Amino acid sequence: LVEEKKLVNDRNFYAFADINPILPEGSVNITLEAKNIEDVKKIVKIIDEEIEKYSAGMFTEEDIRNYINRTKARKLLWKPDVETESNIIGWNMMMYGVPDSYDMMMEKLSALTPHDLENALKKHLLPKNRVILYAVPKGGKAILETQTKEIVEISEPEKISVGKNITLIFKKNITKPTITGVICLPVSINYETPENAGTISFMTKMMFKGSENYDSLDLTEWKEDHAVKFWVSVGNETFINFKCLKDDFPEMKQILFDAFQNPTFPENEIKLAKDAQNQDYLRSLSNAGRNHEEFRNMILYRGQRAGISNEKRNEIIQNLTQKDLFNLYKKYFNADKIIITLFGDLEKEEAEKIAKEFYSKIPHKKTEGIYTPLQIPEIDSVFINEYDFEQVNLNINYPAPKVTDEDYFAMKVIQTILGGNRGRIFNAVRGTNDLAYFAYPDYSAERDYGFFRITSQTSLDKKDELLQVLLGEIEKIKKETVSQEEINLAVEETQKIMSSYFTDNQLPYVMTSYENLGLGFDFIEKISEILKKITPEDVKTVANKYFQKAAIFISQPKKNVKLMVE
Incomplete structure (x- = not known):
């Protein structure tokens, strides 16, 4: 922008990340002085293109080393006065809990890889979650407004019946290249009994920890590398939630399809999940709210799955085997209908096709067992x-x-x-x-x-x-x-x-x-x-x-x- 295209003055051109660990979020600020008003939007477009280019793999190890060396040089060559140094110590204590955060910062910087930088750009700068301020001379606003405006298309959510058993809720939104999805299935804890309480929920969540074509560790790494948000909640129904970049959606689909049809329930993931369950139980022993909740439920829902003790619930999960999970999957992971919601950079026809794809990948067998919803007793x-x-x-x-x-x-x-x-x-x-x-x-x-x-x-x-x-x-x-x-x-x-x-x-x-x-x-x-x-x-x-x-x-x-x- 300065040397090659000569669109921006060298003076007052800087970018910085304002990140404070004691605040809920940070910000990235880019400030520049354009030589010509007519080029302002062109400059923003170039910045966007550079960010996108670097997020796709332009960073090198040398870039990181050069930055570390510059940081070291600034530290060694700079000698602050007493007032400045006292101020720095105070801010370090407030933000990091130590008088000098330099060693801690260098340790973090040394551990960075080009991949980490790419992911940071994808997560924070690729989505256009930003405010752009154009400060122009009087009369300059009219010049900006006459330029071609960016077309942003956002539709209202609508419900679409895609066949007998498929309901689609769709909203087109191209402001960001992302897709948010929710899949609702009639996979329910209401088939559980006091003897196997918690098992259907545990099994359903474990389905997405590894499958035939996706090793559990590779799966975890892919989600982290691509900043994918994914979670599963299991109650009266099962909700599968995800949010990813549009470019990552084809892979996200395949991951879900393979989990629906070919879960492997890896032993290492089972152990991790059991350990987490056990630690949660142990923490509950020192939690007044959890203790009270258990007391209430054991009386209010006596004889029902919701009325068993936390200790018994934990014991049931700890005794589950990989074979048990496969049996639970075959018995309970079935759906004769589906609600799928898709928001994002999609056309309606694409969304309808995707909804049909998801439905086709889910087993449609009749669920075995007795459906027993929670009973609310009348007690005075x-x-x-x-x-x-x-x-x-x-x-x-x-x-x-x-x-x-x-x-x-x-x-x-x-x-x-x-x-x-x-x-x-x-x-x-x-x-x-x-x-x-x-x-x-x-x-x-x-x-x-x-x-x-x-x-x-x-x-x-x-x-x-x-x-x-x-x-x-x-x-x-x-x-x-x-x-x-x-x-x-x-x-x-x-x-x-x-x-x-x-x-x-x-x-x-x-x-x-x-x-x-x-x-x-x-x-x-x-x-x-x-x-x-x-x-x-x-x-x-x-x-x-x-x-x-x-x-x-x-x-x-x-x-x-x-x-x-x-």
């Missing part, structure tokens, strides 16, 4: 658990409508009125009184069950008052009539939060989940207007219908626990 009692922790954990549980019930939306409104930073529960325990560290309602609804749970944590001396205040809020919503204005304000507040939070990073999963529940992929857009139709009478009726029997669970410190908070 208080249960006390004394444990070796100081904080008091508290739950109030009620049965609630399923997502398919007509009372579902009224219960959503109740959750909205009670919840949030402006909700009744927060104001009652944190705004008016200082009774809890936190308190919130959670309405969880699936096709097969629903429950409403208030969760809170406090100190021992405030436990009884907190419980009475929380139960009092439930009684108020049963006996008093809420205003339509309160309903509308609560709904609008929730809608604002949802609208600002959900981006193309979260929307694929959220839309897939809502479509799977039968609410429709566009439920986020519809929910506000639906909830505003709920009347104060609906709220009172539903509250009185479901908030009759409360299962209350309290975990509190044993008498010999030394309290830090009196």
